[in-house]
Amino acid sequence: MARGGEWETLKADLKKAYQRMDKLFHENPIWNEAAIGGALSIVVHTAYHLGEIRQALCVLR
DSSP: OOOHHHHHHHHHHHHHHHHHHHHHHHHOSOOOHHHHHHHHHHHHHHHHHHHHHHHHHHHHO
């Protein structure tokens, strides 16, 4: 389990990743089938991991 500064680093890294994806989604000039499929894959994969984190937090409490 991350502690103190580690936790802050993890949160900062997550925020940076979110900002990269947000920029990609908003600035992508071509939305074809492949781009939409890739974007959906990112969203679904992220939702899965956030669900896993939520489950872990419930166990820790």
